Amino acid sequence: xxxxxxxxxxxxxxxxxxxxxxxxxxxxxxxxxxxxxxxxxxxxxxxxxxxxxxxxxxxxxxxxxxxxxxxxxxxxxxxxxxxxxxxxxxxxxxxxxxxxxxxxxxxxxxxxxxxxxxxxxxxxxxxxxxxxxxxxxxxxxxxxxxxxxxxxxxxxxxxxxxxxxxxxxxxxxxxxxxxxxxxxxxxxxxxxxxxxxxxxxxxxxxxxxxxxxxxxxxxxxxxxxxxxxxxxxxxxxxxxxxxxxxxxxxxxxxxxxxxxxxxxxxxxxxxxxxxxxxxxxxxxxxxxxxx
Amino acid sequence: xxxxxxxxxxxxxxxxxxxxxxxxxxxxxxxxxxxxxxxxxxxxxxxxxxxxxxxxxxxxxxxxxxxxxxxxxxxxxxxxxxxxxxxxxxxxxxxxxxxxxxxxxxxxxxxxxxxxxxxxxxxxxxxxxxxxxxxxxxxxxxxxxxxxxxxxxxxxxxxxxxxxxxxxxxxxxxxxxxxxxxxxxxxxxxxxxxxxxxxxxxxxxxxxxxxxxxxxxxxxxxxxxxxxxxxxxxxxxxxxxxxxxxxxxxxxxxxxxxxxxxxxxxxxxxxxxxxxxxxxxxxxxxxxxxxxxxxxxx
Numbered sequence: 001x002x003x004x005x006x007x008x009x010x011x012x013x014x015x016x017x018x019x020x021x022x023x024x025x026x027x028x029x030x031x032x033x034x035x036x037x038x039x040x041x042x043x044x045x046x047x048x049x050x051x052x053x054x055x056x057x058x059x060x061x062x063x064x065x066x067x068x069x070x071x072x073x074x075x076x077x078x079x080x081x082x083x084x085x086x087x088x089x090x091x092x093x094x095x096x097x098x099x100x101x102x103x104x105x106x107x108x109x110x111x112x113x114x115x116x117x118x119x120x121x122x123x124x125x126x127x128x129x130x131x132x133x134x135x136x137x138x139x140x141x142x143x144x145x146x147x148x149x150x151x152x153x154x155x156x157x158x159x160x161x162x163x164x165x166x167x168x169x170x171x172x173x174x175x176x177x178x179x180x181x182x183x184x185x186x187x188x189x190x191x192x193x194x195x196x197x198x199x200x201x202x203x204x205x206x207x208x209x210x211x212x213x214x215x216x217x218x219x220x221x222x223x224x225x226x227x228x229x230x231x232x233x234x235x236x237x238x239x240x241x242x243x244x245x246x247x248x249x250x251x252x253x254x255x256x257x258x259x260x261x262x263x264x265x266x267x268x269x270x271x272x273x274x275x276x277x278x279x280x281x282x283x284x285x286x287x288x289x290x291x
Numbered sequence: 292x293x294x295x296x297x298x299x300x301x302x303x304x305x306x307x308x309x310x311x312x313x314x315x316x317x318x319x320x321x322x323x324x325x326x327x328x329x330x331x332x333x334x335x336x337x338x339x340x341x342x343x344x345x346x347x348x349x350x351x352x353x354x355x356x357x358x359x360x361x362x363x364x365x366x367x368x369x370x371x372x373x374x375x376x377x378x379x380x381x382x383x384x385x386x387x388x389x390x391x392x393x394x395x396x397x398x399x400x401x402x403x404x405x406x407x408x409x410x411x412x413x414x415x416x417x418x419x420x421x422x423x424x425x426x427x428x429x430x431x432x433x434x435x436x437x438x439x440x441x442x443x444x445x446x447x448x449x450x451x452x453x454x455x456x457x458x459x460x461x462x463x464x465x466x467x468x469x470x471x472x473x474x475x476x477x478x479x480x481x482x483x484x485x486x487x488x489x490x491x492x493x494x495x496x497x498x499x500x501x502x503x504x505x506x507x508x509x510x511x512x513x514x515x516x517x518x519x520x521x522x523x524x525x526x527x528x529x530x531x532x533x534x535x536x537x538x539x540x541x542x543x544x545x546x547x548x549x550x551x552x553x554x555x556x557x558x559x560x561x562x563x564x565x566x567x568x569x570x571x572x573x574x575x576x577x578x579x580x581x582x583x584x585x586x587x588x589x
Contacts (some may be wrong), residue, residue, distance in 0.1 A: 136528025270417035
């Protein structure tokens with residue numbers, strides 16, 4: 001692994017390099033393919049033999065999995081297979097949005113507070129405060145404050161993830177600002193925004209991409225937890241968390257309602273985590289050796 | 292902690308809807324609402340309200356539940372035992388399994404035990420608490436019928452009934468925590484094992500177990516203890532879910548019920564309590580560094 005130059009391996013120029021790269025990092029391939037399958041399922045949900053996930057059919061209540069209802073039906077006669085497939089949309093959407101939003105915002109906060117010392121003291125105290133509330137609890141609190149909707153779920157989880165990202169970025173920035181190339185840039189009279197964007201930012205990207213995948217995984221779990229306890233995605237949108245919440249009362253008679261979303265949820269999170277581990281090994285060999 | 296209190300108070304303050312109007316009911320006139328608002332002190336400025344509230348909280352008064360009209364501190368007091376027991380059993384279980392596993396994995400890098408630990412670590416991060424919970428219920432309660440499905444028994448009613456209700460929730464809750472600790476233990480012991488003094492210890496003929504426990508683990512302790520403290524955040528998030536899955540009448544259930552009923556004083560109280568415990572625990576751990584590593588001084 002140490003022989004792979006991160007910059008070269010991330011933008012492979014030749015076909016041969018791509019293959020070597022994949023052989024060296026099998027977890028990236030496995031994780032990415034599983035994730036790609038999930039994304040395909042989410043996008044193609046309407047064409048995969050699903051019916052309307054909200055369609056009620058009181059006569060077909062609690063049917064066991066069969067040829068007609070692959071994953072069975074729930075207590076309102078809704079098709080669990082369709083609901084689980086549409087649920088993939090919520091999870092992936094939340095995971096991706098939270099990863100992107102919290103990375104971008106955390107990056108901005110971390111860059112500025114790592115470089116502008118006056119702001120640092122104030123901003124980091126606020127982040128310390130936010131970090132002293134366990135993230136799931138913080139997301140629950142924010143959801144309790146607002147109306148249940150997917151946007152609010154995304155925002156709540158984002159807010160609870162930002163402190164960790166900005167801490168990470170700030171740490172990297174603090175070591176970078178002492179580097180000779182930054183000193184040289186300062187000496188030649190480069191302005192502050194240019195230093196941050198041209199010299200500091202590119203060097204924070206590798207750990208940040210790795211962090212973003214872990215955030216994505218934890219956001220998917222948090223969304224499921226929020227929906228499971230009734231503080232997340234509204235019941236009108238099927239998500240893995242609220243399908244399981246609805247199956248909770250019936251799990252002794254109709255365990256399949258919980259089983260299928262649980263399998264999908266675990267596979268998705270596993271895929272994202274594998275991708276994250278692989279990217280960490282590839283992009284950040286120093287960190288890889290430590291963990 | 293001051294920030295947390297401020298944040299939690301703002302949470303209640305920013306809540307949509309006027310509490311005075313809710314309390315007064317549908318028949319109330321504008322004057323009635325105004326009177327109630329005055330009585331509750333809601334007409335005073337934000338910072339004055341915050342000061343009054345903070346003073347009350349510091350005296351153990353966290354307000355009154357909107358739904359049951361009982362003091363929040365009393366409701367928390369009734370529910371605290373199951374949660375504290377669950378958390379304690381989980382921490383003991385996870386630490387007593389994860390630290391030896393992580394150490395063994397580091398001792399025999401690349402062996403089957405190392406791979407097993409890494410698989411547990413990745414799986415532990417990927418399978419959410421409630422999924423593990425339901426798998427355990429299916430296997431050990433419904434199929435094998437070894438353990439009771441759900442519920443909670445106080446330790447005062449006998450040790451085995453208590454433990455039999457605790458094993459499954461604690462395992463489900465502890466898996467992520469265990470994965471985290473095992474991973475850090477492995478990494479940290481691995482780093483120490485490459486040090487010169489380990490080679491010296493082996494060269495002077497010290498038994499391998501003494502090298503591992505007395506030299507390696509002791510020097511690797513600081514990061515392990517740190518992660519045990521930080522990981523409690525995972526536990527607190529997990530408790531809310533685990534108690535729902537296993538129908539344990541603890542603080543997690545209280546939180547979930549409060550969310551469903553929008554009972555803000557309770558949500559406020561529980562978050563404040565959990566954050567307080569988390570902060571104090573991590574402070575204690577910071578202090579414990581001086582015991583683990585005499586070089587650290589404050």
